[in-house]
Amino acid sequence: MAQVDLSWVIPLAILAGLGFAAILARDVLRRDTGSDRMREIADAIRQGARAFLRRQYRTIALIATTLAVLFAVALGLQGGYVAGLETAGAFALGAMFSALSGYIGMHISIRSNVRSAAGSLKSFNDALVTALRGGAVSGLSIVSLSLAGVAILYYGYGALGPLTNPTTYNACINTGLFTAAQCVAQATEDSLVLSIVGFGFGASLVALFAQLGGGIYTKAADVGADLVGKVEAGIPEDDPRNPAVIADLVGDNVGDCAGRGADLFESTAAENIGAMVLGVVLFQYFGVAGVIFPLVARGFGVVASIFGVLVVRAREDEAPMRALNRGYAIASVLAAILFGVAAWAMLNPVLPTASGGMTWAYYWLCGITGMITAVIYVWVTQYYTEARYRPVKEIASASETGPATNIISGFSVGLEATAIPAVVVSIAILASYWLGESTGIPGGGIYGTAIATMGMLATAAYILAMDTFGPIVDNGAGIIEMSGMSESARKNMDKLDAAGNTTKALTKGYAVGSAALAAFLLFNAFLTEARVSSVDLAHPETFVGAFLGAALVFLFSAYAIRAVGRAAWAIIKDVRDQFHENPGIMSGTSKPDYARSVDIATRSALREMVVPGLLAVGTPLAVGFFFRFVRITAGNLGGKGSSTHKAAVVGDTVGDPFKDTAGPSLHILVKLLSTITLVIAPLLI
């Protein structure tokens, strides 16, 4: 059958996503905010979170602007000012949208927490629905903004017509095989690749610092509050006598909302562009449809996620994960159907192929492969994090012989948990590659892997809604606890809090899994663009690049973990001082100085994020220029310049599995490594 133009889906899906996010936000914000005491606590959280974000964004803006100017000038001097400006412009767009994603997520989360808590006074369902919808505002905004960013770049360059990239356009039109519109698309795509560099780098940079600063804050406050509160003073979690309790609640927002939002914005955007770049290789078969198919598929995924969020209702006695999983199942089935429609309408080759009229079905199966992968990931994470299954039980029983055997057991379960996901992703890569290859289209195999990635990310907005659900109910439980509300409200929120811990873990697993698929995809997209045919691990520079990439991941983890330890120490010291200076706190006669702890957490986290952040940005620069320097002095420059680039790309890819061993910042580090390498590549060759 002929191609059907579905490009109209893209703007409609963006509007639907953002519009629906606004409707949900209004719905949540109209809800009851509970008692005065609850509002008072929520206000303290809100102020702390906003103060942190304001100061953090100021630091990030400074670093980002400096780098943007430096790169624009350096690239401009070397490759012409158009390329320099295009890269710098895309960089600014990526950085701004990434920051915006983080901001929206936190803005709604610090308002949903108290409303979810107030909902729990009425019914379990009220609390759950409020929290999930608050989370969905964040999830839908992030995915829609990511889609919008890529679409702006694509259609923005497209609007320039033949001017986008005259060289490509003229070469295309001179073949006589394509229409003017098709050649504009090809020229646009060539410029789009420049923009992946800038856009991805801008988004990564903001995401790295946002996740790093937020991550240090949240874990330091958590560890600090627990160690002095629970262990030393012997008071329960979220006890109002603990001076660090507000800092702990603030941390959930700045770490899990703002940080994760910026991170996943970057992932979805980069993966979209990667799939589009690979679609261009199949231009002769699918034309523009192959290039914009990823955007349409992402758009349909947004629509499916909206339905998933809408249908969630919980019975009073139901396990919250059951209700959330129901919504996820519906979103997945709907996404699978819509994915099939998109493939059926768009992926019909105009040249004869081995798969003939069934080509679209092969790629639909690739998408289904990705969706099944996502479902298995969600299931595996629940298996490894819920109390009713073997792993958690095993760790619990190991605790009987003390903290040492508990940690041995926990670390062992953590390592073990990577096995099934690794096997599943491997099967997904091979299956989708072989399916795509079976179409007989040259480059069809790797496009199949790209489609599988899109399938895995189809329900990203729903997964993100579950993720932000986590800090909202965590905060809600804290507010209920601190304001001394009824037993039934407390029980409702505690159930949700436990589910929230699972949904937060789930997103991390999902993010890592999609990153593994995407690593392979981006790797190939980069190679396609750089016109590098193979990356040979037997070459010493490549091997060393891989080795150093892996080492950087270890060092970065070391600094990030140490930063948490140091910031936690500052908080512990402050809480001890407060208990010492004011004995009335423990006896309940006077209130602790929450703001002081919040301020210390903010200052420590921001101070501690600088070294690992600069390490991440500086190392690829240092390695790249070291290689260049050595090669020039050795007089061997010719023909070897690109090995630096290859080495760094391998370092990036090899580093990917290491992510599992450390926190979500590593996820971003890996992306940042690849984009920064591409930005400086022209300066090295």
Next chain:
Amino acid sequence: MAQVDLSWVIPLAILAGLGFAAILARDVLRRDTGSDRMREIADAIRQGARAFLRRQYRTIALIATTLAVLFAVALGLQGGYVAGLETAGAFALGAMFSALSGYIGMHISIRSNVRSAAGSLKSFNDALVTALRGGAVSGLSIVSLSLAGVAILYYGYGALGPLTNPTTYNACINTGLFTAAQCVAQATEDSLVLSIVGFGFGASLVALFAQLGGGIYTKAADVGADLVGKVEAGIPEDDPRNPAVIADLVGDNVGDCAGRGADLFESTAAENIGAMVLGVVLFQYFGVAGVIFPLVARGFGVVASIFGVLVVRAREDEAPMRALNRGYAIASVLAAILFGVAAWAMLNPVLPTASGGMTWAYYWLCGITGMITAVIYVWVTQYYTEARYRPVKEIASASETGPATNIISGFSVGLEATAIPAVVVSIAILASYWLGESTGIPGGGIYGTAIATMGMLATAAYILAMDTFGPIVDNGAGIIEMSGMSESARKNMDKLDAAGNTTKALTKGYAVGSAALAAFLLFNAFLTEARVSSVDLAHPETFVGAFLGAALVFLFSAYAIRAVGRAAWAIIKDVRDQFHENPGIMSGTSKPDYARSVDIATRSALREMVVPGLLAVGTPLAVGFFFRFVRITAGNLGGKGSSTHKAAVVGDTVGDPFKDTAGPSLHILVKLLSTITLVIAPLLI
């Protein structure tokens, strides 16, 4: 200048190494064994260690024999019975020598411990010298046996003359360029490659189970004894009232001596063969000298290590590490000089090259690069493990806020500790490659890396002596403590015990560092032999192979760590039971049943080593046959068969850096993965 034949160094060095080990063993065994009480304790340790080793070797022999027969039959059916028998014979040789290395190390170590303890009654120097010489018996035996094994294979095949490999011999002689002797050497080398597979696999298999079983035993006994003894019962380390105290002392021997001995035997042998294979590529330039240079260099290293051991004397008030470092420095300088002599005599090209008459100096510098790498590794390990430097101080101060911040800090330091070694190894790989490349000889770059590996391993015997020194003084300190000896003896042994912990850590770091160099070397040797020109990470099967290889490392670590947890739990339970059943133990009126704890530790460790061991052996088989199966059913067999092999080799290499995160078993796992893959490769293609 002309080539000088130095092949006579090889048998002389083997004889010198083994003879000197015998002399040292006599010297140690003639020494005083202290009081009756000390002998009684030492007897208990010896019996426990021997019982464990006997039962462990029985299990390993069963698994090894089964595999040898299976592979011989399978390879025989496919590739002819000569190849099958050659592989199986080399397998048996590797397995036996590996087991023998482990046995010798433990045999002398369980006799030196009490003699070192008795020495401490007299003087500090007596205790130190006894322990170091006991360790040197083990170190010299291992390195000499490894050299002997490779030499037996090389000269054994060589003695077959043209019959070794008639195809290669005839092709060589027909060129008219080479003498008959040279062509025999080429044919021998082709067969030698078959033997690397069998020999390396046999050695790896034994080493894996030896290190795994011993490692589980030692850590389980250590953790178990500490948790019940120190934490629960509040009695000091090595207190005779602790029923697990003998099991703990046995563990040091079976883990650090027997296991490490088998491991490093395998490493040095595999690296030697790898360097020889790469030497064949340069046959036109260096003839046989390039092939046997690694053997000669290793032989000179043995001689240098003997001198290093002999000169160590300690003043009464001296820090033990200073005395040990002095011996190491002398061994290193002597090894560097002898290395230069060997290069000057053997590495003179018979064809014109860019480096001309100075070619030997380029390769000497490669060797020096490796030696400097080893020295830096030793220095870095001391920096990270000695109490007087920043890292240990930092961890100690983090302990002030409890075990949680202590573990965070320790984990962070552990991750950080990988950075300098990774950078140093990277520089060593690149520098030696560039040096070798600058000679202008085709394949000279990678040979330079091989020479650097030989340089790093030149002082291996001395390093191994320091390693086995660790368990000897640990046992000695335990014997002194349990037999209630004088304060001065206790102080002497405690100082040595602390130094022993550093030397044990040092060998692990050194083993990992040399493995990183060797990974690149073996990787290239395999590619050279398999006639594979590049390993492309952009190919899905390669990428998936790398990914699964990394995942296997995680899963293996998970199982190994869990095994320790389980075995420790069994010991804890037994100790608690003994305290409960017999209250006289704690009051000191009756003796605990040490043998019962030793028996439980033995049974648990042997039971728990099976699953991770079979996982390591089974996974490459499963993945290999899965790939083959899929490819056959997909009808795509042609030309793709070798991707399995490549994928597994990459998996092996990528897995290497992960080793740092887990114990020494991983070191062996990585080697095993590559050799098992090569063994089954003919069955898959």
